[in-house]
Amino acid sequence: MSRRRRFKGREVHGILLLDKPTGLTSNDVLQKVKRIYNAAKAGHTGALDPLATGMLPICLGEATKFSQYLLDADKRYEVTAKLGERTNTSDADGEVVATRVVDVTMARLLASLDQFRGAIMQVPSMYSALKHNGRPLYEYAREGIEIEREARPITIFELKLISFEASELKLEVHCSKGTYIRSLVDDLGELLGCGAHVTQLRRTQVASYPYERMLMLDELERRFEQAKADGISPRDHLDPLLLPMDTAVSVLPEVNMPTAVAAYVNQGQAVQVSAAPDRGQVRMTVGVERLFIGVGEIDDEGRVAPKRLVRYNDE
Numbered sequence: 001m002s003r004r005r006r007f008k009g010r011e012v013h014g015i016l017l018l019d020k021p022t023g024l025t026s027n028d029v030l031q032k033v034k035r036i037y038n039a040a041k042a043g044h045t046g047a048l049d050p051l052a053t054g055m056l057p058i059c060l061g062e063a064t065k066f067s068q069y070l071l072d073a074d075k076r077y078e079v080t081a082k083l084g085e086r087t088n089t090s091d092a093d094g095e096v097v098a099t100r101v102v103d104v105t106m107a108r109l110l111a112s113l114d115q116f117r118g119a120i121m122q123v124p125s126m127y128s129a130l131k132h133n134g135r136p137l138y139e140y141a142r143e144g145i146e147i148e149r150e151a152r153p154i155t156i157f158e159l160k161l162i163s164f165e166a167s168e169l170k171l172e173v174h175c176s177k178g179t180y181i182r183s184l185v186d187d188l189g190e191l192l193g194c195g196a197h198v199t200q201l202r203r204t205q206v207a208s209y210p211y212e213r214m215l216m217l218d219e220l221e222r223r224f225e226q227a228k229a230d231g232i233s234p235r236d237h238l239d240p241l242l243l244p245m246d247t248a249v250s251v252l253p254e255v256n257m258p259t260a261v262a263a264y265v266n267q268g269q270a271v272q273v274s275a276a277p278d279r280g281q282v283r284m285t286v287g288v289e290r291l292f293i294g295v296g297e298i299d300d301e302g303r304v305a306p307k308r309l310v311r312y313n314d315e
Helices: 026-037 061-071 106-114 137-142 181-192 217-229 234-241 245-249 259-265
Strands: 014-020 042-044 053-060 075-083 085-087 096-099 118-122 152-165 168-175 196-206 254-257 281-286 291-298 304-309
Touching: 014 026, 014 061, 014 217, 014 245, 026 042, 026 053, 026 217, 026 234, 042 061, 053 061, 053 245, 061 245, 075 181, 085 181, 106 152, 106 181, 118 181, 168 181, 168 196, 181 196, 217 234, 245 281, 245 291, 254 259, 259 281, 259 291, 259 304, 281 304
Parallel strands: 053 196, 085 196, 254 281
Antiparallel strands: 014 053, 042 053, 075 168, 075 196, 085 096, 118 152, 152 168, 281 291, 291 304
């Protein structure tokens, strides 16, 4: 029996800020980017539903070691909701399970929005990717199986009303990790007594990444095809689009060390570094070039102990 040849790819490191199109899963997009870059390793940093568009940071190569920091980062969204209809998925891709009259005043809407600001508890959707016994919840939901879920703490830093006309509502949401916008809209619809579901969702920010640096998938594909047509290595057109991998951990304080000290760190040893903070995680760089070598943590003796190291390989 023949075995399928395993895709290897090249060593390329960095973060692509992709503007995910609607209609594709985050994994669909990830695999397309991985193929375009011929990357040996790639991963995304927080799935967007097929309905959703917007910022999807894709980590390539050694940058995948730091994707968790972006998963844990705050996010910002723009969402459009339809009042009067509740669906089984809490978005327009699902089936309508309840239709109710919309009798909502502006005063009542504003008062209801107040209930969702700050630290709140949220029950995740059955159509989320959260795991139960090793399987994502959405697989159970598609089989008609309801799994009991515990409410989880989240924080809504900002919840702005953009517009409210008839049965359409537009909001801007700045939230903590683990927030499900579909669940937020569904909960709001139930509080208003009319039901609601998401019709459009766009993620506009992850951590502090700039909106204007996002790149559309079709533009990435165009650059790839143009490079091939011009007889140029695609990497010459594509690699400059990547952000440095340490942008994923830019919130961490930097600890810069001489090359000789960094040699011990790269061997997994904790080192004393002047001007290091007293506690917490740090972003480790080397020399005047400030080459990023990974994330460290201050141990009980005040030393910088390596936590995740970057391995630079020659291509």
